Amino acid sequence: MFPVCPHRNALISSVSLPHSAILAAVPWMPGNGALHGAIFDRLMGWNLAILLALFLLAHLLLIAALLRRGAASASSAAKIPSLLTKWLPLAGLCVLYVWMAVTAERLWAADRFAGPAPASMQVEVTGVQFQWYFRYPGQDAAFGATRPRLIDAAGGNPLGIDPADPRGHDDVISSVLELPAGREVDLRLRSQDVIHGLFIPGMRLKQNAVPGMVLHVHFTLQQPGSYAILCSQVCGMGHARMQATLRVVPPAEFDRWLSTREHAVSR
Amino acid sequence: MKQARTAASDTERGFLRRWIFTADHHAIAVQYFLLALAAVAVGTLLSLLMRVHRVWPDTPLPFFGLVKPEDYLALVTMHGTLMIFFVLTVVPQSAFPNLVLTRQIGASQMAFPRLNAAAFWITAASLLVLLSAFFVPGGAPISGWANYPPLSAVPAAGPGQATGMDLWLVSIGLFCIAAILAAVNFLVTILTERCAGMTWSRLPLTVWSWLVTSILTLLAFSVLIAAVVLLLCDRHFGTSFFVPMGDFVNGRVVGHGDGSPLLWLHLFWFFGHPEVYISILPGMGLASSLIANFTRRPVPGYRLMASALVLIGLLGLMVWGHHMFVSGMNPYAGAAFALTTMAIAVPSSAEVLTWLAMLFRGRMQRTTSMLFMLGFLSFFIAGGLSGPILAQPDLDGYLHNTFFVVAHFHLVMAMAGVFSIFAGIYYWFPLMTGRLMNETLGKAHFWISLIAAYGTFFPMHFAGLAGEPRHYERLTGPAHSFAALLPLERGITCAALLLAAAQLIFLWNLLQSARRGRPAGANPWKATTLEWAPARAARITHGPYEYGFRSSESDFISQWEAEAEWE
Numbered sequence: 001m002f003p004v005c006p007h008r009n010a011l012i013s014s015v016s017l018p019h020s021a022i023l024a025a026v027p028w029m030p031g032n033g034a035l036h037g038a039i040f041d042r043l044m045g046w047n048l049a050i051l052l053a054l055f056l057l058a059h060l061l062l063i064a065a066l067l068r069r070g071a072a073s074a075s076s077a078a079k080i081p082s083l084l085t086k087w088l089p090l091a092g093l094c095v096l097y098v099w100m101a102v103t104a105e106r107l108w109a110a111d112r113f114a115g116p117a118p119a120s121m122q123v124e125v126t127g128v129q130f131q132w133y134f135r136y137p138g139q140d141a142a143f144g145a146t147r148p149r150l151i152d153a154a155g156g157n158p159l160g161i162d163p164a165d166p167r168g169h170d171d172v173i174s175s176v177l178e179l180p181a182g183r184e185v186d187l188r189l190r191s192q193d194v195i196h197g198l199f200i201p202g203m204r205l206k207q208n209a210v211p212g213m214v215l216h217v218h219f220t221l222q223q224p225g226s227y228a229i230l231c232s233q234v235c236g237m238g239h240a241r242m243q244a245t246l247r248v249v250p251p252a253e254f255d256r257w258l259s260t261r262e263h264a265v266s267r
Numbered sequence: 268m269k270q271a272r273t274a275a276s277d278t279e280r281g282f283l284r285r286w287i288f289t290a291d292h293h294a295i296a297v298q299y300f301l302l303a304l305a306a307v308a309v310g311t312l313l314s315l316l317m318r319v320h321r322v323w324p325d326t327p328l329p330f331f332g333l334v335k336p337e338d339y340l341a342l343v344t345m346h347g348t349l350m351i352f353f354v355l356t357v358v359p360q361s362a363f364p365n366l367v368l369t370r371q372i373g374a375s376q377m378a379f380p381r382l383n384a385a386a387f388w389i390t391a392a393s394l395l396v397l398l399s400a401f402f403v404p405g406g407a408p409i410s411g412w413a414n415y416p417p418l419s420a421v422p423a424a425g426p427g428q429a430t431g432m433d434l435w436l437v438s439i440g441l442f443c444i445a446a447i448l449a450a451v452n453f454l455v456t457i458l459t460e461r462c463a464g465m466t467w468s469r470l471p472l473t474v475w476s477w478l479v480t481s482i483l484t485l486l487a488f489s490v491l492i493a494a495v496v497l498l499l500c501d502r503h504f505g506t507s508f509f510v511p512m513g514d515f516v517n518g519r520v521v522g523h524g525d526g527s528p529l530l531w532l533h534l535f536w537f538f539g540h541p542e543v544y545i546s547i548l549p550g551m552g553l554a555s556s557l558i559a560n561f562t563r564r565p566v567p568g569y570r571l572m573a574s575a576l577v578l579i580g581l582l583g584l585m586v587w588g589h590h591m592f593v594s595g596m597n598p599y600a601g602a603a604f605a606l607t608t609m610a611i612a613v614p615s616s617a618e619v620l621t622w623l624a625m626l627f628r629g630r631m632q633r634t635t636s637m638l639f640m641l642g643f644l645s646f647f648i649a650g651g652l653s654g655p656i657l658a659q660p661d662l663d664g665y666l667h668n669t670f671f672v673v674a675h676f677h678l679v680m681a682m683a684g685v686f687s688i689f690a691g692i693y694y695w696f697p698l699m700t701g702r703l704m705n706e707t708l709g710k711a712h713f714w715i716s717l718i719a720a721y722g723t724f725f726p727m728h729f730a731g732l733a734g735e736p737r738h739y740e741r742l743t744g745p746a747h748s749f750a751a752l753l754p755l756e757r758g759i760t761c762a763a764l765l766l767a768a769a770q771l772i773f774l775w776n777l778l779q780s781a782r783r784g785r786p787a788g789a790n791p792w793k794a795t796t797l798e799w800a801p802a803r804a805a806r807i808t809h810g811p812y813e814y815g816f817r818s819s820e821s822d823f824i825s826q827w828e829a830e831a832e833w834e
Contacts, residue, residue, distance in 0.1 A: 026732055028732040029732050029733065029734070030733065040661060043659075043661070043662065044656075044662055044665070047662065051653065051655065054652055055648060055649055058619070058648045061626070061627075062626070062644065065623075065627055065641075066633070066641060068630075068631070085620070085627075086567075086617075086620050086621060086624055090613075090616055090620055093613075094613055097609050097610075097613065098609075100655050100659060101605065101606060101609045101658075103659075104659030104661060104662070105606075107659075108601065108602060108605070108659075108660040108661050109602070111661060111664075112598035112601070112660075113599070129425075129517070147513075148515040148520045160515075192514075192516075193417065193421075193424065193514060193516040194417045194418040194421075195415050195417070195418065195528055197667075197736075199668075199734070199736065201665070201734030204665050205664070206593045206664050206665060206667055207595070208593050208594050208595050210528055210594070211510075211511050211522070211528060212511020212522070212525065212526075212528065213511075213529075213595050215595045228744070230736055230744075232667065232668040232669070232737075233415065234340065234343075234409075234410060234411045234415075234418070234738040235418060236340075236409065236410075236418060236424055236425040237335075237336045237337040237340065237426060238336065239738055239739070240336060240738070240739040240740050240743075240744075241336075241744060243744035
């Protein structure tokens with residue numbers, strides 16, 4: 001119903017990794033709810049496994065060197081050509097780094113180089129010390145202009161939406177990020193005051209919100225459920241409590257939720 | 268020679284002239300060590316307060332009371348600033364070169380002794396200014412050691428962001444000046460004061476590392492001081508380099524020009540990343556020297572090792588963007604920085620593989636300084652291996668600013684750095700006191716520290732993978748999964764307390780050995796490099812690592828030995 005950008009899909013599937021049941025998910029990471037999360041988790045799993053193996057191998061060597069006694073074996077060890085002890089392992093590591101660079105760049109390109117599909121849903125995320133506001137554009141699919149001088153959280157206008165702009169009349173503001181499953185979402189990130197970091201671990205997603213800039217991230221929601229939204233960039237004394245909830249619900253339930261809000265705004 | 272001269276002149280010159288108002292690099296080295304010791308003591312205490320608060324957030328702490336959220340952030344900021352600038356920069360990049368640089372290159376003195384002395388006093392002033400931030404209204408700054416604006420540019424953005432932040436900026440500005448002066452002195456000393464015969468291919472690798480770090484210091488700290496001045500202008504003189512138009516902080520519009528917060532990130536990390544190499548490269552140079560010494564074998568591929576140090580320094584200047592993958596920087600720039608970052612893994616791997624190969628070429632003498640060098644190697648590998656993960660923009664997009672990154676840099680920079688510092692202190696202690704440090708206490712210090720450091724920092728990887736962010740004073744809110752991390756957090760805190768306690772063994776050893784340690788005699792480690800020479804060599808003809816001869820009673824040729832003996 002809402003196709004994701006075909007270019008993006010091709011890119012994601014071109015990031016080829018061996019499939020393995022063990023490495024499909026990293027045990028400590030929270031459950032994944034995003035389309036790009038499966039390939040992300042596999043990449044993370046492989047990276048961690050390979051690097052952990054290298055860590056253990058290097059430490060076996062270190063411990064062996066520490067425990068080794070006697071100089072007799074030293075002369076034989078000294079005869080091992082440096083090709084075997086240095087250049088071949090270095091070449092092997094270089095191959096590993098090239099593989100990591102290539103897979104990383106492809107995944108990064110898939111996630112960030114292409115914009116969202118035209119049919120993706122837009123939600124604006126605004127970071128304020130110490131709260132997240134989520135704004136939906138309403139029936140006209142356009143956000144009303146905001147003016148810093150009109151910001152008045154106590155007076156019911158926390159984002160400073162300009163009443164003179166008709167596009168803003170139907171905008172819906174929420175403190176919960178409610179989104180429909182199966183649809184691509186384009187988040188429009190802003191900050192009013194200082195730099196904040198939008199971090200949704202369950203969506204494998206992080207992007208700073210920078211005052212003076214409008215930044216976009218897009219991703220496709222897959223798994224209905226409730227996910228934590230955190231602030232990942234220290235933003236002041238309330239940083240640790242600057243959290244919110246992302247609720248991913250079936251499309252029909254989302255439509256009901258949004259239209260209730262839209263009715264409330266229009267009245 | 269130095270011992271004899273200072274001892275003889277001890278009675279002539281007063282204590283003040285000899286140890287305080289001195290341009291003697293030997294005394295300046297001791298001054299830097301004492302300054303770093305004070306800084307590391309405070310920095311460690313701050314980290315313990317943080318660790319205890321994280322697992323018992325509602326318990327009042329001794330001497331502190333209840334830790335408020337802003338207190339926690341002030342502790343984080345001051346801990347990072349103290350450790351990075353006043354410990355991990357001061358010791359490898361100022362104290363050690365003052366102790367051994369001139370000797371290792373056969374110079375009679377520094378190129379600019381008074382500049383060198385001025386650098387220390389400016390550093391000391393910088394430390395006092397920084398610590399005074401605890402005692403001003405609002406307290407110390409809370410924006411982390413990277414101090415991203417507008418949080419750091421707008422006094423109203425939080426407690427500590429007014430006077431405390433100003434003091435932080437003045438302190439770091441002073442530190443930049445001191446670091447630049449010291450680096451100019453070291454650089455010119457290495458370039459012009461080498462004794463006859465001390466060619467580039469005969470420089471000990473420690474000197475190569477100080478050459479590279481001095482160049483890095485000049486470039487990186489020049490940019491940081493510019494950034495600090497710009498931020499002070501934003502705060503006090505009405506400019507708007509870092510604050511965007513219409514910025515609305517604490518109920519008031521504060522942005523009047525159209526500045527860019529990202530500009531600060533670029534300037535800061537252009538400094539911040541080379542800074543990592545400034546603190547770790549001397550340790551890498553020392554590792555090559557010490558492993559050669561304690562396995563009695565030369566450094567294989569000396570040219571490769573020296574060029575790897577230079578290459579790491581060079582690439583280190585081109586990777587700062589990997590701190591900014593999620594900052595709003597253009598994603599194409601992220602792609603480029605991912606490649607340069609991955610590239611820096613290659614010379615680093617060459618260094619590690621060479622050290623590993625060296626360990627198997629001879630019989631290792633398990634002295635305390637060798638053990639600490641192995642600890643350095645272990646942490647450098649452990650922390651270094653998570654580097655290629657964080658270099659991948661997408662994976663970093665999850666791990667950025669989580670405890671995974673905290674684990675990474677505490678292993679690769681802090682623990683590797685500190686263990687190389689300990690290796691250097693146990694190794695060079697005779698140069699300062701004429702005595703050896705106690706090996707039994709040293710080994711106990713090493714093993715407890717090693718285990719406690721892994722216990723502290725390794726589990727942080729798991730907290731980071733679970734998504735736990737840095738700078739969180741407590742784990743509450745919608746992220747329920749964090750509650751499951753509490754036992755892990757408690758374990759980390761216990762290990763951190765043990766790690767700190769183990770340093771008391773070191774302090775005791777330091778005090779005891781300085782007064783009653785075994786006399787070291789000349790060249791206690793049978794080393795080849797010139798800091799152990801009985802007298803200043805007029806001309807040298809040997810390379811720095813001529814170990815491993817089996818034909819004579821001695822298995823090495825020191826650099827100060829005359830040519831004829833072996834030709």
